[in-house]
Amino acid sequence: MAATASATVTEPSNQVVPIASGDPVQLNQYFASVGEAIDWKVDAASGPNAFSPLCGFDAKFVLHGAACALHFAWYNETGSPPSSTDLHVIIPAGSAVGTTFSGTDIKSDPAYKGGLVGFALVGSPTQQCTETHYSNPAWNRVCSGCNPVAPWITTLIYPSRNVPNAFYLAxxxxPTGATSFNNDGDFNDDVYIVSGVTCVGGGQACDTGKPGICASGFTQCTANGTTCKPSTAGTAEKCNGLDDNCDGQTDEGDLCPSGQVCDKGTCVGSCASGEFACPGDKVCNANGHCVDPRCKDVTCDAGKVCVAGTCKGACDDVVCPHGQTCRAGTCADSCAGVTCESGQVCDNGACVTSCDCLPCTGGKSCDTASGLCIEAACAGVTCTGGQHCQAGNCVDACSGAVCPAGQTCEAGNCVDKPATDSDGGVDGGGGGLNGPGASPSDGPADGGTLQSASVDDSSGCGCVVAGGGGGEKVEIAGLALAIATAFRRRRTRR
Incomplete structure (x- = not known):
């Protein structure tokens, strides 16, 4: 296929197009009238000249500045010039400006061969416009007297700035000649907008290289191929474990009600008040967060976190479970909470065209349930929760995962490790004689009577120790101490 040109389009005769003519409505005037921020000269291109049809194809006749009335048609791009029988009319000759396509979707048309398509303005033998002009210049007449010898460019292509997956074809x-273009070069003779098509490589998930939620994007067609466009713009920061404003920091600022701090995406009580004590392996820092003692007085730059007393990249050494992405130190499903339009699905946080509408490439198969392209070997394979398909087999989603500091992988998710008491035991989150997390000296967890105990008062203190007798009574001093101890534990564990 012919190479794509951009910024300026030059004909084989070295004439730069488009150029202004005496016609009352020029391309630049039309674009301005419909609110398209398109520079008719700088943005002019001869490509993409072949397209992948999507679901919901549509076309509209938007500008007519010539005397001829011609068919607008599509054809299968096979690598060879299409014959007249390969041209399938979209908008018939003589249609009024404003006419829209009302036929069968290209993807559903029996004539569609499943690959790329091009568009053509079909010449008429009964009019002066006898020559068919193609979106792919390779099929146009060649200027044999030009240096270098090359086909004439008879179609300028502009991606719409307002309508997704849409292009203007001008x-x-x-008819062109062997040495002369024989046209005025304003490219306003017949102008159409086609939507529901994309270029090769368009509509795919990509990484913009930007921080936070702005990292997820999709490939958008340009004159020279594709570019990665963010699927969402930054928003005001919220306590949700995400970098909402795309500044490289997560949950920064005063985001929670008074007396609370944002911790791993949730507003929790601040340990600074003394009411909410930290687990035994953590200490309270100046911001009211429970942290590793080695990080208590460490302040890291934006985008970094303290691990064992050292500042490092928030996602350094982190390998998230399958299907999750590390964003500012948190492994999360980047599609959680994302709502896509009809015909689109979420892939890596970006709304992309469903594989039902855009065929998969690279030997992948379309998973109709999710609308995503998957390994061909995984087609028809269903895995249970916490697993995913790899090379046709269900494997643990935690396999190979390295979660952020303080977390462990369970059932395909990075979750906080259980907190521990100062004595090294697991903190059950409560206390008291019969409450959750009670220790043996607190009392039985089942709500029964206290276990037998003996009192060692040789040192003059009433200390409760584990007893062995099945029917011995607890000394009053020991019972009082046990109750007091349980009460203190309950106060510190709230």
């Missing part, structure tokens, strides 16, 4: 309709 044609010249006059």
């Amino acid at each position: 044609f010249e309709d006059g």
